[in-house]
Structures are given as C-alpha cells and as structure tokens.
Amino acid sequence: MVITKKERRMVAFVWFTSIFVLLEVLAFFLMFVMKDTMAAAKLPFPHTIFIVFVNNWRSLLEAGVITFSRAAIGFGIGAGVGIFLAVIMSLSKTAEKIAFPYLIMSQMIPVLGLAPIIFNIVRDMNLSRIIIAAYITFFPVSVNMLSGLKSVEQDKKDLLYSIATSKFEVYRKLMFPFSMSYLFTGLKIAAPMAVTASILVDMLGSRGGIGVRILYSLYSNTTDIFWASVMTSALMGIFSFYVIVIAENLLLPWRRGASKKDGEKV
C-alpha cells in the first residue's frame, strides 16, 4: 500500500483532532463530572493550553530555540559517541563484553551525581550541559547501531574478506551502509530523547530554555505555562523525529524502494 502525501496529511489531521477532542472530553469529565479540584493541574483543557501557547508563543519559541539547539548539539555529539562505541564493540567481541556492562552502569548514574563531577572536570557550565545531554543521548544510538553492525550477513563480509579489505574499508563499504537502517531506528529514539535531555540540563541552572520554564512553572504553580511547555517539548520531539525520518529518506534511497516493494501488495 502506497500512502500519498495528501492521505498522510489527512491522517495526521484526523489524529490531531481526535486526540484534541478526546483530551477535551477527558478534561471536561475530570472537571465537571468527577468535580476534581485539581482537574486544571491534572489535565487542563487542551484548548486552554493552546491559548496559553499562542499567548506566550514568543517566549516559548525563544526557550524552545535555546533548548532545541542544545538538544541538537547534544544529539550530534551523543550520536557520534554512540556510533563510535558501537563500532568499537563490534570490532571485538571482547570489547563488547567489556564495554557493554559498563555502558549500562554508566546510564545508571543520575545527572545529580554526574553533574558535579563533569563540572569539576570541565569547569564550564555550558559545555558541561552539552556533555550531559550527549551522555543521556548516546545509549540508544549505540545499542541500535551495534545491533545493526552485528546483523551484517556473513556472506556480505566474506566478499570483502576474500580480497583482504582493511577493517576501515569494511566498515566504510559494508558495515556502515548496512547498519544505516538500524542506526536510523536508534536515531528516531534518540532524537526526542535529546530534547528531554536538553530540558533536563536546562535545569542545571540555565538561564533560558524549556526546562527552565518547566521548572519555574512547577515551582511557582503556574500550571498553564507548565502544560504549554510540556506541549512545546512534545512538539519539538515530533519535529526532531521528522528531521530524522526525512534524513533517512534522503540518505537511504535503496530502502524506500525495498520497503515499497514489500508493501506493494495486491
């Protein structure tokens, strides 16, 4: 089944409106049927969030730009490190056996414990924030990339092996192109996560950003800004996801064809 652009737009529209309506109904239910005193905090009416969003679009946009640009940098570095680690681990089973448990462990160190150490090493808040954002982002990229690298079929490797191809060339000509679709799966997970990571590091005393808006609005009980900020972060996540999807379509033309062929069913 080939889905046209027009259909896709229609589908998106229907999804958007039905979620909107559903949330309106739920919010109504909460407020007027359940008579929940905290209804506005638990689940505000989406239209009110939307109005707050529109009224504050400038400041939210400003904050969004700060957060998103940091997310992009953190994502870039995180993805790079993730790919690098995956390559190291795929080069040797021993390296994988050594590294993977420790990578898991590293993910168990919360930012609260990690941040002071990073600050102490870099002594620059902004750089530290980027490092931490990257640290949060790299893991899914690494895991997915590694699983791609490990899924390369033996006979494809044999072809290069038989002409004594250097490791570097094997990666360049085979392992990387083959793993691209796996990598993109990882990137699709990591991109929105980079937004959350960036929001988290906003809270490390940043001056602006969606994270600051969320933190301040929580602390000052300004529920509407809180929800508008949450909505902004969700939108940024979708945006980042689509950036990856578009990049995938541009960079992996052979896949578009291959999957279409599978989908092109009678």
Place this chain on the structure above:
Amino acid sequence: MNNKLKNILWPLAFGIGFILIWELGYLHEVLDLRPFQLPIPSQIMTTLYNNLPKVLKDGGVTVIGALIGLTIGSFFGFMIAFLATWFPKWGYGGMIVVTALNAVPIVALSPIMNLWFTTGMAQKIGVVTVVCMAAMAINAYSGLNNLKAFSLDLMETVAADKWVVFRKLRLPNALPNVFTALKINIAASIIAAIISEYFAASTSGLGFGIKDHLRKAEMAMGWSYIVVASLVGVVLYAIIILVERDAIKWHASQR
C-alpha cells in the same frame, strides 16, 4: 566454556582494574577530585555494607517499579508498533504520539504522574511505562516491517490472513529488534524509576536515597545507591542477553 569464562573474566578484570585505579587515588588525581566529592570504592563498599538492609529494601522498591513499568511500557510500545503495522495508514499516528511522549522529560512527567496517582509506586510505574514505550515502538515497528524480500510472498500464496502473517512472519522477524529495545529499556526503566523518585510522595527507593544523600553531602551513601542501581542494571542486562541468545539463535548477530 572457555569462551564463557573469558566473557566474564575480561569485563571483571577491567572492572577490577578500574576500581583499583579509583581506589588508589589515580582517578581523583586525573580528574582533580577530592574523595569527599567522589568517594573511593572502599568507602562506598563500607557504607553499603553498613546500610545493606536499607539499601536493598530501597533497591527492591525501585526495581519492582522499574520492572513493572518496563513490562507495561514495552507491551504498549509493542502494541503501538503492532497497530501501526496492522493499519499502515491510520496506525502510524500512534508512532507519532509515542514520539511526542518520548520528548516529555521525566522531570515534567513525574509531577503529572504525582497528580494522577497518589502512591509513589503507581507514580513510578506510570513514569517508567511512558519512558519505555518509544524505544520498543520504534524498534518493533522496524522489525515488523523490514521483512526479507519475498518472505511476504510466501504468506500471500497460501492466503495467510493478517494475523497469521503477523504471528508467523512479522513477530519472529521482529524478535531481534525487540531485544534491542529491551536492552535500551532496561537502562531507561531503572534511571526513569530513580528520577521519578526524586519527586515521589514517598521516602523509599533508590532515587530518593540518591537525591537525599547527594544533596546532603553524604556522597558515600549516595554512591552506594548508585552502585546498587548499576548492579541491578547489569544483572538485568545479563538476563536479557541469555534469553536473547536462546530466543534468536538463528539470527546473524548470534553466530
């Protein structure tokens, strides 16, 4: 057998080497840290030993929440991938929703869940559930849809219904991806459970312990909790690896 031993010995040797470097102060020297900023392993272990019952109890609370959330979240994530595959036109919207959720930070999610659920455990499960959905949904979707050439044709020829295609082709084909997602989610679920506990209306759990002690300069105690979290992560990872090895022994990655 020899190989299996090596698989354990190497990482262990590496860990011991690292711990030694850390213990003997070289790490602190390189990073210009003082022991009261980052305690040395022996301090952590002593503290851990002295507080073992409490730390284990807290660890239990967090791990149970993380595992339940991991299960529910992975299940929902898979269901979304399933729907997106089943209804390629309409279901894909679910993937976008999951992506949007994936961009809501835990620090925002936790207070929301605090409102929806009153107990710390329910809040934790709620947070972990949301956090675990995306990795599973996106990975499972790619596994359910990136089929080998012609494998679908075989199903078509015997007019297999969608459900059979799903069970006998898409599902096994997606298994390697599901394991990939589980590996990500193991790490994600524990850290999400920990961070959710920063805000939970409860005073138990690794997250509460970490935050409480690290803020109060009780670094050894805070790091004891981190050590427990790490060990739990590694043990869960090991379990996944073992199950994976058995479940997808046919896959290129296992050869």
Place this chain on the structure above:
Amino acid sequence: GDGKKLDKVVLQLKWLPQSQFMGYYVAMEKGYYEDEGIQIEILPGGSDIIPEQQVYNGVADVGVTWVSSLMKYQSEGWELLHVGQIFQKSAMLLVSKASSGIESPSDLVGKKVGSWFGGNEYEIFALLEANGINRNTDLELVQQDFTMNQILNGTIDAASAMTYNEYGLLLAAGLDASEINVLDMNDEGVAMLQDCLFVNSDWIKNNEDLFVRFLRASIKGWADAVADPEAAGQIVYNVDQSVSLEHQVYMAKEVAKLVVPEGFDPAQIGYIDMDAVVQTAEHSYTYGLLTSPAVISEETITSKYWEEAVK
C-alpha cells in the same frame, strides 16, 4: 566603571531567580557591583544544582545556601567558609488546611507530613522531637515535589512551606489565610538559619578585597530592597517573568521581613548572629544531619569580611 577593568564575581543562587535573592538583583540593577569594580554574574539554581558543590568546584565564587547544609558540607571536609548571614530568621512553616485540625505540633501525630528532604527536613525533625513525637512511628513523613499540589489535593495533611513562597502560592491558589493553619519554626523555637553567603576557603585567600567589595555592594542592594520591596520585586520580575509580578512582590515583602526582622538594625544586614548559628549547629547535630558537632571556628565561619564591608 570608568574604563577600569572589572573583576568578575560569579554568584550561585540556591534556587531560581526570584525575590528570595532580590538584594543581589537590586545591587546589579543599580550598578552597585560596578561601582565596586565588579562584574557580577548570577547563576540561577536548579533541581540538580548544589551551590556548595558549585562554589567548591570553582564554577561559582560565592554561593547562597542554608546554614545547616553548609555545616554539613564543611563537616564532610569541603573547605568552605561562611562569610555572611542574609536571612536572620527561618522562613520554614508547616502548613495545613484548617479542616485537618492541625493547630499545634502534637496534632501532627498520625498525619502525613511533607518535607523536601535533602537537608530541608531538620527543622521539622526538631519540631517533632521537641514535642515528643517519634518521626518514624508517630506519623508519616513523605517527600514533597516542587509543587503545592499535594496539600491542595489532600494527598498529604501538612506540608513544608516557605513564608515567602509556598505560603503565598496557597493564597494564590484561592485559599484564604483563615483556611490555613501554620506552624512557624521561629515560634516553635526550632528555627535554623537559612540563606547565607559562603565562599571557597582557597578562593577567598586571594580575593579578600574583592569579596569585601562584593559584600558591600550586596548589602547595599539588600538595604534598598528591604526599604522598597515593591521596586525590588519589579526588578526581579524584569529578570524572570515565570512568576507573576504580584507573587514576586509578595515574595519580596516576605523576604524583607527575614532580612530585617522587627527590631533589627537595617545597617546590620548580613550580620552573623552567633547564637543563632550555634542553635542551628546544635539542632543539626542533635537531629542527625551532622554526625559530629559542628566546628565553629575562623576556619568555618567568619564575620571579618562583613565587618570590613559595613565599616
């Protein structure tokens, strides 16, 4: 600045930019730091920011924190020096809805009581202990998140609140003062000192003069702020609009009462009341924050810079 190169001072706040820290913002806005040859940078706090660590790391030069927390860090070996006391009173309250009937500490028995923990719980511990309530068995202490939703929601019966912030938020949420019962730590005799200024002991050795200039400018700022909280609130609001101007001004007014309590000489802003420090140290030790009595010496706390600054 008359073309002279300014010395940079980085100030780490304990929390978000808000009127709790209005003195510094006023001083910055009015150019008092520049007058002292200082280029000031104010770092906001955040959920994962610990001022003691920031100052020790050198990310910031001067920090704002609570005295008990500072003592804890000092006792763990962090070479930090307490060099000025901005809040003379505790702002900590235990608030509850009047309907829950908590009028005295003894009414807390059997209730769910919220605290932020992480070092903010010791005044409550002291309050309970002083009233013969066992904090482990007689009631349930739970963690509060950033919001006051839990008390509004009824999930907890009593919540920690700062006079200048959370209490105001309850009012803003539509509760009338008469609907809120308050236990004030100062009245209950279990107060511990809060916002103080501290520095890295190493840093101050080479920057004594700089710090004195910083303190002088800050005190000037605080004096102006206390004198005109409305204006101070406005100045803070200009820096950060995430809270309403109204709430910022409310906070400024309440903070003013902590910086210059009734009967306190406004010229003495920043004065370190050693009796209060000792009480804070004693409570911190007695109720378990500190594992050994706090060392109160020139190594840990000193008024000499303040004396120099107010000369």
Place this chain on the structure above:
Amino acid sequence: MNGSEIQIKNVNMIYKGKRGEDIVALNDVNLDIREGEFISLLGPSGCGKTTLLRIIADLLRPTTGSVTINGQSPKDIRLQRKYGIVFQNPVLYDWRTVRRNICLPMEIMKIPRKERTARIDKTLDLVGLKDFGYEYPFELSGGMQQRIGIARALALDPEILLMDEPFSALDEFTREKLNEDLLKIWRKTKKTIIFVTHNIPESVFLSDRVVVLSPHPGRVSAVVDIDLPRPRESSLREMPEFYEYVAKIRKSFEGV
C-alpha cells in the same frame, strides 16, 4: 470449461524503475493452460518468466491485461489456497528449522498435526534431507536450501503448482530423480504445473508443452507441444524423439 484452466490474455507488465524509468518486463503475453497440464516456461535470463509466474499467482498485478483461472481471478484462486510456489531463491524463514519451514504453509492451512508430520517425513525423504530436519536453514548448503523450498511446496499438495527454476542448484542425478518423482506426483494428483527452467532436456522430459519466451520485452516466441508418451521414465532421455524435441526447442530459442 474445467477445473483450473488458466487463461492469460494480453498481459503487459511494466515496472517503474528507481529512476522513474519504465522497465517493460512482459509485452502482450497470451497463453492458455489446460487443467492438469504440465507446462514449462523457457527463456533467457531476465525475459520475464518470474514476472509471469508472479502474475499468475496474484503476487503482482499486470499493468494491463488479465489472467483468469477457470473464470475466476488469480486473487480468488489464491484465497482458495490453490497455489503452491517454489520460489527462485528458496525464501526460508531463518528462525524455523527445516521441518518447521516445510510445515509452515500446512500450519496456515490448518492441516492436522499428524498429517503434517507424515507429509514432512515423506517430502523430506523425497528431497533427500531426512537427516537434516532439525537443522536451521543457514546450516545447509545452497542446494539443500533449495530442496527445502521444493519440499515445502510439495508437502502442501496444491492444485496449481508454480515452480521457478526449482532444480537449478542440484546436480544432474538428484535433478533427474526429482524430475521423475515430480512426474509421479503429478500423475497421481493431476495438478496443473507451471515450471520455469533453463534446462531444455528437463523441460522436454517433464512437459506437455514448452513455452519459450523472448526477452526485452518478454513475449511468447514459441509454444512447442511435446507429444511423448506418458508415463515417462528415465529411459525416455535416450530416445531420438526426445533429442528431436530438445533440438527443436534449442532452435526456437536461438531465434531469440
């Protein structure tokens, strides 16, 4: 009109290439296949044999033209599960052992377990893989994998059997043995078999008719009736008529 007469009418197939160009695979193909007929498709590589087979099996829609099977569309027939296909490359599921790969279509058709096991045993034996039932496909040689694909289709016992170069990776002896086995099965079950091959003697040995396709674009260039007696046995391969047919087809091929 009888059971499964296949009528291919003016079938054109144009693929859209990656760069948007048209690739004409089949051009105006017309062919009638009788019920129970054994028909072979011959033709140079890339002439559209697989494409035609896929169109008959309803795995592909022709760009224009139609295929009807006993008045019904390929889709109807497919939904009635009358097709069995041996694909050009074996299309095995990595996660299933040999036996379970063979079992798969039967599972879907809800053939009782006992019957399934019996058929697996029989076909495994037929293709000479009795001892390899519990291996995974990747542990087998190319020819062995191909034989699993054959066993899978035969185990299914379909009304219409479409075989795309099923014996290409087999040695002559295995191939000849399987040729004979296939004929036996065909004789017993009266299936319609459409058989793609590059081996002209094989096509003569097996078929009622041999259809030769010419390439670029694929069209029917010759249809040769093979009037050799049935049942055919390996001795047929030594007969002069046999060689005449082989030569004849080779000749019609050369014109291509």
Place this chain on the structure above:
Amino acid sequence: MNGSEIQIKNVNMIYKGKRGEDIVALNDVNLDIREGEFISLLGPSGCGKTTLLRIIADLLRPTTGSVTINGQSPKDIRLQRKYGIVFQNPVLYDWRTVRRNICLPMEIMKIPRKERTARIDKTLDLVGLKDFGYEYPFELSGGMQQRIGIARALALDPEILLMDEPFSALDEFTREKLNEDLLKIWRKTKKTIIFVTHNIPESVFLSDRVVVLSPHPGRVSAVVDIDLPRPRESSLREMPEFYEYVAKIRKSFEGV
C-alpha cells in the same frame, strides 16, 4: 614449483551444529592444483564443494589438514589479494547500483577510477547487462543478479578465480556464451580457476581436470583429466570425445 600451485592435504571439515552435533562436511580431502589450471568440482548437493572453496579462499579454517598455495597459506594469498570469488548466491549490496556493486572490490584495491569504469563497461557488456548498470539489485531478475556477481569477480582480474555454480541460473545459451568468454579470459590471463558446477558437459568443456566429490562426508571420489585440445570452441560440444568424457564422469558420479 610455480606461481599458484594449490596443495590440499588431508583436509577435514567438521561444522558444529546449532544443537551441538557434528556435521562432517569434508573428510580427508587431498588435491593438488597446478598453476594456471582450470579445475572443476562436481558433486551432489551438500557434498562440501562450497566448503572446500571457502577453505581454499581462507574464509573457513579446516578442522584438520592444510592448504598451501605455492608454499604459502591461504591467508597469505588472501592478504595479497590474489583471490576472486563468485559466490553461490550473488551476495550483492542492496544499497549499491549494479555498476557500483561491480566497482566495489576495485575500489578497495585502489584501482584508478578510469580503469574501473573501463572494466565495468567491459564486464557489464560481457554478461549482457549493459543497459542495467544504474539499477539496484532488487530490480533485477535472479539470473541477472547472478551475472552481476560474475561481472564483479571478472572485473577484478584475480590470479586465482573461485567460482561457485556461477551459471546455475542462466539459460543454456547465455551459459554457453559465458563459458567461451570465460575460457578466452582464462587463456589470456593464465589464472588458476576452480569452478564448481552441477553441469557435467560444462565441466568437461571448461576444465583441465574434473574432480568429483562424494557426499556425507565429502571426499574426492574421482579425478578425471580432460585431454581435449585447446583452445576449445563451441564446436567441441559436438565431438564424440566430448561425450565420452561426459559419459565417463556421469558414470563415476553414479558410483557415488
């Protein structure tokens, strides 16, 4: 001793099955291959032909026994990039067009761009895919894919060419044409060629010697010298000596 004499000594190959069982693929195989020899491997499916080829190419280590090539190990030879392989299934990279698939090994060998283009043009023409250079592999038929694999190995012009059933998916005419082309190339370049096939006439037509393997476990059951004159042309196929050899090999095969 000359350039690339291949000595296979007491080679045993035992695979470890997934369930821990032993699969004996080769049992005590001994074979000497002269430099510049064209040798064919024949044998029933699953007898170990591919395995032997992979051992020679250093893609697999024999369980016991050794292979030496002019005194060196297969690894040495592989590192000197003297091998070219046509795999049994074409092993194409999905993400590369036909041309870029053929180009790949040459890229790695750092052959200059111009030379590469020339060779691609030449081999594409040779295998009859001139017009398909810019398609992706999945847009091509099975036989066309196989020919890309052949073109890729030929473009490389290796000293030792290992070909695993390279023409199995091709029609007789394309196959015969490629047979002759291959012989021409061989005559010109003096490569050593080890050629796996199931087609006995093909093996006779091409080879200096035909090695017949018997299965389970794979061992050498016959070695037949083909004393037919060179250069060989298609007319050879009509000669009685040719048929004698075919018959002889078929016979030695039957004993298997």
